Amino acid sequence: ALGDRPEHRRAVERVRGSTPERVVHGAQFVTEIQGGSDVPANDMTAVPDGEIYRLHGQKWFCSNINADYFVVTARPQGAPEGGRGVALFLVPAYPEGGGGAEAPRPRNGYTIDRLKDKLGTRELATAEVTFDGAQAVPIGPLDRGIPNLVEHVLVPSRFACVIAAAAFTRRAERVVSAYADFRTAFGSTLIDFPLVRVAVDGIGTARRRATAAVFELLRLWEAARGGTEVEALDFRVMLSLCKPVLTQAATRGLHESMMLLGGNGIEERFSPLPRLYRDSVIMETWEGPHNVLLTQALRDLARFEVDPGAFVDRVAGDAGTRLGAELGELLSRASEPETTVPFAGFAERLVHAFADRVLAEIG
Missing domain, CATH: 1.20.140.10 (Butyryl-CoA Dehydrogenase, subunit A, domain 3)
Structure with a gap:
């Protein structure tokens, strides 16, 4: 297992407990404008805040933007350059992992800047996103992100x-x-x-x-x-x-x-x-x-x-x-x-x- 924190367990329980009436799903946000497929070039920052991290930066290609949970790559503050410095984080779309359909509330420290006008899979919304203090918890060791x-x-x-x-x-x-x-x-x-x-x-x-x-x-x-x-x-x-x-x-x-x-x-x-x-x-x-x-x-x-x-x-x-x-x-x-x-x-x-x-x- 890559994590056994309460946040991890809650995410797994909610996804496994999906029903036709309330599907709980996830997405991964990795791509940044300066690197594209070059993930070691990521420069979004993860700042420690007690037992969690706060994410700051932009992601350029975020498919399934209406997901309940995001798996996001970011560079912890003080981490080395290159691939070894990129970590993996779990980010709930809403504080405490709730969904907007359940209880409307502010998003978890991110804004949707623009929706992509893609050639295909148009029913799957893809966005450009700015993170400004989003709550996040690591998935696995920080130096094993990639x-x-x-x-x-x-x-x-x-x-x-x-x-x-x-x-x-x-x-x-x-x-x-x-x-x-x-x-x-x-x-x-x-x-x-x-x-x-x-x-x-x-x-x-x-x-x-x-x-x-x-x-x-x-x-x-x-x-x-x-x-x-x-x-x-x-x-x-x-x-x-x-x-x-x-x-x-x-x-x-x-x-x-x-x-x-x-x-x-x-x-x-x-x-x-x-x-x-x-x-x-x-x-x-x-x-x-x-x-x-x-x-x-x-x-x-x-x-x-x-x-x-x-x-x-x-x-x-x-x-x-x-x-x-x-x-x-x-x-x-x-x-x-x-x-x-x-x-x-x-x-x-x-x-x-x-x-x-x-x-x-x-x-």
Whole structure:
């Protein structure tokens, strides 16, 4: 457990006690304007005040702003610069953790400066927020803020993005397959046109791969909990690769599906595809865009001196020899920033092999 204070217990009890009539939920506020995904650049300050802290500063991208509890990163007063100085805090939206629907009262020392006008997930309010003395209690040791953030917040959220990618791709396949099977044009059913058939088959392949990857990632995650360092690293790296590759594939599949529907594809009232397309772009962005996660994966593989052949064999099976040699060559140049460019292409091939291995195993 990362905390056993009364504030922690109350938050857990309230979230677990949610009902359809009163849902209690949370959010994480990490991003700041000067750093974006660079969390060690956070400069929001946490000032000690007896047994609690007071938060002062701004957060730039706060999704689910109507949550009851916020998990917030901040730098305790006097903490060192860089990642070791960033701590994790629990912040109730209202004093004593109450919700506005239960008893209207002032917010817990923060103001909503502006709502973001996002491309997608528009029903999930995202805001710019200023904290001015918000009551907060630490979550875990102060010098373990970023590791705890990654393990307990970002990893589940990134995995949720992969699940969403699989679901979006499945919906795209269902919509476009049904349409292509009954719609006629130029005297033929759409699915009988080779270009349409190839496109629909491609969306189906993307769906099968995404679904297989979800369940295999879940298996790796379960193995990593209390498992070996090798199992933990396999999961860490594959999640960092699957999230950008599969969310990007979902966006491409949704775009292709809209094109296959012609004018109907871009009609908001005809199908959910336009909305899912916008939401899919958000999934690509959340919890680290492609360049951040791919760079991190390459660094992890190099930092932990992974045996490229053994790693690829574990995750990709029969494709291990070819891809293992390719990874070995990339790792030999991992210290060169330009290596991230070919590594991005390798990542896509490895994720495909990862999913194809699972599909072959289940028949």
